[in-house]
Amino acid sequence: MKGKTFLISLLIVAISWGGNLWFYQSKQLEEPVFLEHFYGGIGMFELYYLTNRDDPARVMSVEFSDGTTLHAKSDYYAFQNENPAYGPDIQSRSSHYLLKSVVFDEQKMRELSVDHRGRATIHFNNGETTVADIGKVTSSEHREGNGIFRQQSSSSSSNGRSFRSYTVVEDLKIESMTSPFPEVDEDLKKKLYTPSIGTTGTPDGGGPRTHNKELNEEWSRVAGAPLEEVQFPIEMKRGDGIRLTMQEKPDAIRAYSYEIEMTGTTENGYPFTQPFYVTNDPQLTPEQMELLIERRGSQ
Amino acid sequence: MNPFHRIFGGLLLVLIDIHLGQIEILADFIGYFLVLSALNGMEGNLKGMKGARTTALIISLIAIPQAFIGQPTGTTEGVSIGLDLPTIYHQSLGLLKLVLTFYLFQVFIDWAKKKQEEDLQERARKLFRFYLTAHILYYALLPFSMNLPENTVIPLFIIGIAVMIILEIVFLVLIRAFRNEQQKLELY
Known part of the structure; x- marks a missing residue:
């Protein structure tokens, strides 16, 4: 190899470094991007946000729109890692970004009866503060079990499908779901x-389909009828199964945790409410991260 | 001491990394100084000798801090190449070493030519081409690890490192061949 060839090769190496550094820089976020949250006071409140891959910042506290302030649970800080991409708060990572989450105590939220909408002021452990739309965050009263619905099974899959099923121990009538x-x-x-809706599928003792299969079944073949087409009231006999199956749209990037409330009366005339817990803890692919930045970055 | 023997020892020191905490024992800069002293002991009119001496001097000085700052985080935790100073420093040293190797090859080939060692000259020429092509490819592709997904980068990175280490060893073996040849010449 001649000196000239070698020099040109070194130049190519330099261009490759320069180009890649430039591209990497162009991908950097000016400040973290927060997901839209819908939290109805059920389960832990997890706040999700996207940062640059080398950004070690974590959320310390949030000032909600109703004036209440909550500090993040601090257990995470026990496990410090030199490289931010491998910390315990990382949900997903791509070559440029990290999806982080931070947990808030639901009991504390209940005490403060947090009722938040829209923009919140968020403080980070590096002293930075940002204002961002984090969606709707509310607390709820603790709910007593009604003893009428027996949890049978629940499952969720990474493809956005989840279901929850119960059996009823009394004859009853379901009047609404909100x-x-x-x-x-x-x-x-x-x-x-x-069983009284049962237009397709044969779940819960009615047939051989396993839960696992139900999670991967084509949506049109999933047991039951679309919720908006269901005619209320629904009559149920003792021992009948009820199942709610949900499918999240792949490009709907948000976090939620709340309850759909079902109300009705038992055969003896007692009213009841029964929750169906609905939750989505996002794991984002690199493509979804780009989509999120497109939609919610620099708002 | 035979200059090829010293170059061999020096480059071996550079290849072997033993760390005691942050401090590297058998530090790289000692190896580069050995190479420099060997080059100073050789004839000055060999092709590439001037460049080799200058590069060896520069790299022995620049490599001194490396003995005390340890490895960049990029190599101990995942393979992400960051923009932090230690990584840039580490990569620049790698490139300087490549420049040094370029001149060393020129010196070796010219030495073999002058001593009419056809076989050795041909062997060095072949390795010269392959060694430099592989290293330039490696350094040109390395920065893409900043922007490509991890599961593509990690296997490539492992293959790249393996090829680099094998080439390093083949290069050392070649230097040994030069040393043996010179010893033979001295005996007669």
């Missing part, structure tokens, strides 16, 4: 199955 966040439902398909 969601506290109707805006979530637009991108969340739901199917309700009871």
Whole structure:
């Protein structure tokens, strides 16, 4: 190899470094991007946000729109890692970004009766502060079990499918199902199955289909009828199964945790409410991260 | 001491990394100084000798801090190449070493030519081409690890490192052949 060839090769190496550094820089976020959350006071409140891959910043506390302030649970800080990409708060990573989450105590939220909408002020452990739309965060009263619905099974899959099923121990009539966040439902398909609805599929003792299969079944073959087409009231006999299957749209990037409330009366005339817990803990692919930045970055 | 023997020892020191905490024992800069002293002991009119001496001097000085700052985080935790100073420093040293190797090859080939060692000259020429092509490819592709997904980068990175180490060893073996040849010449 001649000196000239070698020099040109070194130049190519330099161009490759320069180009890649430039591209890497162009991908950097000016500040973290927060997901839209719908939290109805059920389960832990997890706040999700996207940072640059080499950014070690973590959320310390949030000032909600109603003036209440909550500090993040601090257990995470026990495990410090030199490289931010391998910390315990990392949900997903791509070559440029990290999806981090931080947990808040639901009991504390209940005490403060947090009721938040829209923009919140968020403090990070590096002293930075940012204002961002984090969606709707509310607390709820603790709910007593009603003893009428027996949890049978619940499962969720990484493809956005999940279901929850119960058996009833009394004859009863279901009169309505309401969601506290109707805006979530637009991108969340739901199917309700009871023996009296049962238009397709044969779940819960009615046939051989396993839960596992139900999670991977084509949506049109999933047991039950689309929730918006269901005629209320629904009559149920003692021992009948009821199942709600949900399918999240793949490009609907948000986090939620709340309850759909079902109300009705038992055969003896006692009213009851029964929750169906609906949750989505996002794991984002690199493509979804880009999509999120496109939609919610620099707002 | 035979200059090829010293170059061999020096480059071996560079190849072997033993760390005691942050401090590297058998530090690389000692190896580069050995190479420099060997080059100073050789004839000055060999092709590439001037460049080799200058590069060896520069790299022995620049490599001194490396003995005390340890490895960049990129090599101990995942393979992400960051923009931090230690990584840039580490990569620049790698490139300087490549420049040094370029001149060393020129010196060796010219030495073999002058001593009419056809076989050795041909062997060095072949390795010269392959060694430099592989290293330039490696350094040109390395920065893409900043922007490509991890599961593509990691296998490539492992293959790259393996090829680099094998080439390093083949190069050392070649230097040994030069040393043996010179010893033979001295005996007669």
